[in-house]
Structures are given as C-alpha cells and as structure tokens.
Amino acid sequence: MKLSVIGCGYLGAVHAAAMASLGHDVVGIDVDQAKIDALAAGRSPIYEPGLPELLTRTHASGALRFSTDVTDAAEAVVHFIAVGTPQSADGNSADLRFVDAAVDSLLPILKPGDLVVGKSTVPVGTAARLQERIAPTGAELAWNPEFLREGFAVKDTIEPDRLVYGVVSERAREILDSVYARAIGAGTPLVVTDYATAELVKTAANAFLATKISFINAMAEIAEVTGADVTQLADAIGHDNRIGRRFLNAGIGFGGGCLPKDIRAFAARAEELGRGESVAFLAEIDAINLRRRARVVDLVAESFGGDVSGRRVAVLGLAFKPESDDVRDSPALDIARALSAAGATVAGYDPEAVESSRRVAPELDYVSSAEEALAGAEAVVVATEWRQFRELDATDTAARVARPVIVDARNVLDPSAWRAAGWEFHGLGRP
Numbered sequence: 001m002k003l004s005v006i007g008c009g010y011l012g013a014v015h016a017a018a019m020a021s022l023g024h025d026v027v028g029i030d031v032d033q034a035k036i037d038a039l040a041a042g043r044s045p046i047y048e049p050g051l052p053e054l055l056t057r058t059h060a061s062g063a064l065r066f067s068t069d070v071t072d073a074a075e076a077v078v079h080f081i082a083v084g085t086p087q088s089a090d091g092n093s094a095d096l097r098f099v100d101a102a103v104d105s106l107l108p109i110l111k112p113g114d115l116v117v118g119k120s121t122v123p124v125g126t127a128a129r130l131q132e133r134i135a136p137t138g139a140e141l142a143w144n145p146e147f148l149r150e151g152f153a154v155k156d157t158i159e160p161d162r163l164v165y166g167v168v169s170e171r172a173r174e175i176l177d178s179v180y181a182r183a184i185g186a187g188t189p190l191v192v193t194d195y196a197t198a199e200l201v202k203t204a205a206n207a208f209l210a211t212k213i214s215f216i217n218a219m220a221e222i223a224e225v226t227g228a229d230v231t232q233l234a235d236a237i238g239h240d241n242r243i244g245r246r247f248l249n250a251g252i253g254f255g256g257g258c259l260p261k262d263i264r265a266f267a268a269r270a271e272e273l274g275r276g277e278s279v280a281f282l283a284e285i286d287a288i289n290l291r292r293r294a295r296v297v298d299l300v301a302e303s304f305g306g307d308v309s310g311r312r313v314a315v316l317g318l319a320f321k322p323e324s325d326d327v328r329d330s331p332a333l334d335i336a337r338a339l340s341a342a343g344a345t346v347a348g349y350d351p352e353a354v355e356s357s358r359r360v361a362p363e364l365d366y367v368s369s370a371e372e373a374l375a376g377a378e379a380v381v382v383a384t385e386w387r388q389f390r391e392l393d394a395t396d397t398a399a400r401v402a403r404p405v406i407v408d409a410r411n412v413l414d415p416s417a418w419r420a421a422g423w424e425f426h427g428l429g430r431p
C-alpha cells in the first residue's frame, strides 16, 4: 500500500521506516530540511535503537523515500499525521498549529477515497474538526493514536500491544487492517471506536502512567520522613497483580516530550469542556513530579551545608530516560540547570544526549565520558539510569572524585555497597 507520513520526528521517522519494513511503499515528509537530508541518506537524525538498521534496509530496498515537498506524497492513499503537538507557549493547552498546517498542506493533494490517519496526540474534539476540513476533498479521516515508548519505538511499532482505530466508516477500518495486516494477523488486541474515544484513550493512558509514577513518588516523600524504603514498598505492592510492579520506580519522575505536556493539555481541555474538576488531580500529579527534581537539588545543596556555589557536581545522565537522546522536559537536564543556576560548576555527561542538551542548555559544561565528569567531583548525581551508570563500581568511582557524595536520583544503585566504599549516599525515598 502507498503511504505517506507527515512529520518525521521521534514518532514519524520510526513509523515511516517500520511501515516500509512491513512491505508498504512509504514517503516521509517533514519541513525540517536537515532531518530529511539525514533520513534520505539512510541516517537516523535521533538516537533510537534499531532505527538505523531499519533505515538502511528499507532505504536500500527503495520502499522508503523522504522529502520536504508534500506533493511527493500525492500518490499515497493513506496519509499519517505525525507532527508535534507541544505545550502552547502561553499556557497548558496543546499547540495544534503543526497539525492544522499538516492537514492544510495535504488538502491540495487529497483524492476521493484517501484516508488521513491522525497519530499525533491531540485534545478530544480535534479529529471531528479536521474531518470537516478534509470532507470536501472526498477523503476521510481516522484517528489511530500511538502508544510507542522511546527506546523501544521500533518494536512497539511493529508489534504494538494494542491498536485503536477511531473511524466513521467500515471502509476506513478495512484500510487500517491492511496497513497493520501483520499485527492484526498476530492477534494484536484491536479496539474499533469513534473519534472521541480514540483521542481520549491516548490521553487517558498517558494520564494513568503519569499518575502511577507520581503515586510512587508521593510514597517516596512519605518514606523519606519515616525511614521506610520506597523500592521495597513498590516491590511489595507490585506483587499484587491488580497493581503491578511496572511504572512504580520512584525517583525524579517523568519527563519527555509526552507525559508532562499531555497531562497539562488534558487538564486544559477538560477545563474548556466544563469538566475541569474531573481531572483536577492531574495538577497534583504534575506538582509531585516537579517536587522530586527540586528535592535532588536540595539534597546536593544540603551536602554542602546549603550552598553549592563554586562546587563541582557531576551529573550522570541528561536524557529523560535511558536509550534515548531526547531531553525534552528532561528531569535530569532540569536538575543540571538548576544546580548550575545556583552557582555549581556542573559537568554533565550522557552517552547519547550531550548534543541535544547542548542545543537547549548551552550554558552547561559537557564532558565526553563518565570518568571525565567524575574527575574532581565534589558531588555526583545519577540522573538517568543508563546501564553504564547502574553498573558503576563504588570503590573505583570513589577513587575518581574529590568528595564521595552521591545522590542516586533513580534508585538504581545498592546503598549498602556504596556506603561500604565510603560514600555519603542519598537515595530518593529510601534510607
């Protein structure tokens, strides 16, 4: 099937390459010339495991092309919308400018019978509005939210754990079944529904995940004043299948290009709909989340008697999660910036996210290895749980720093091993 993907960022580039690998004839469109140049040369503009291999393979087969000119998508019969929906500059609502521009750019090339498929995360009500805009062309709209996780995006796209179609016709459903024939054939759970439900499923899923994380971080706050251990608490409640252990890792909370902006946009949309009180708790989820970042900055400062100015602090990890170079709303980068703003000399290191960090936080000092960051450090913060940091040896690390103080902001190190090696060790919500 001939497909186009409009917007080739973290979502769209993976979607385009994955669809080509499944046998479709795909053209990826983006307004960012540098991104398209890289993708057209078979290079990944982002760090996403498995994507380079997929691009090389599909590029060589001729099944995947990229362009900045949307008219190159004219032959496609299915057009995926995968552009960004960031937080508005002046508030919490979603900025739909890019979605509107993407749909407008398609209007001149849409043919009767074409299917436009929304994948971007949008406020409920957006699809119905866009369908009206598209209708005069004879094309139709479907809403097919995406649930991939960065770091696992290729697998999540090829083998999704569920598919959701918001459709208004049986024909749209059949087209989507052909697009996702492999996943459908493998028995992937499928929910076929209306636009509003499809849009809300996505928002609700991210709100639930954010709530789960803030719940355990709230328990961490209570653990901190009682001497309890939140990691054991999470294990214990996680054994209850109704609760489950996943997404109960307490630490500096959620960041990234999705959960933070999505819960804010959901609250803003609910307010517009006159139902603000139904999701008022999301403001608390957000507040708990942001407090954990501040807590780490306080712990570092307290270790210096309250003043970090002139102190050298190693921040290990800058990406919002491991296996990603994404620093959008990254708790790790936020902490590095806050320490720097308070006067510390921050040496920031991340295996993949130094370049993306430098673009948004040029004021920080970046180094090119963990060893360089640790050299002479007077405090260490493990801010993103990359494997190389989880596997740090306490004794070896102690020999590199000027002062053995560590804040394990992701609760991934063994406190007793670090204390035995002479460290002043701080976890988040565990003694």
Ligand SMILES: NC(=O)C1=CN([C@@H]2O[C@H](COP(=O)(O)OP(=O)(O)OC[C@H]3O[C@@H](n4cnc5c(N)ncnc54)[C@H](O)[C@@H]3O)[C@@H](O)[C@H]2O)C=CC1
Pocket (backbone or CB within 6 Å): 006, 007, 008, 009, 010, 011, 012, 029, 030, 031, 032, 035, 082, 083, 084, 085, 098, 101, 102, 105, 119, 120, 121, 122, 146, 147, 148, 149, 150, 257, 258
């Ligand atoms: N990143 C993720 O893991 C996931 C993202 N989403 C949703 O997918 C959407 C995209 O997210 P990301 O890929 O992370 O954003 P991104 O910012 O990485 O990519 C968006 C891309 O759209 C391009 N673009 C903007 N306007 C355009 C236009 N008019 N025509 C063509 N291209 C245009 C931008 O240049 C950029 O490359 C958002 O709504 C997000 O919430 C959903 C699930 C997972």
Ligand SMILES: O=C(O)[C@H]1O[C@H](OP(=O)(O)OP(=O)(O)OC[C@H]2O[C@@H](n3ccc(=O)[nH]c3=O)[C@H](O)[C@@H]2O)[C@H](O)[C@@H](O)[C@@H]1O
Pocket (backbone or CB within 6 Å): 121, 146, 147, 148, 149, 150, 151, 206, 209, 213, 246, 247, 248, 249, 250, 251, 252, 253, 254, 255, 256, 257, 258, 259, 320, 321
């Ligand atoms: O809408 C989206 O873009 C995506 O948002 C999240 O995916 P992602 O942002 O890639 O990353 P997650 O693995 O969900 O982690 C999000 C944040 O929560 C943090 N987290 C996660 C789990 C946990 O137990 N504790 C915790 O603090 C991570 O460190 C990270 O900062 C969802 O998991 C995806 O299903 C969704 O498609």
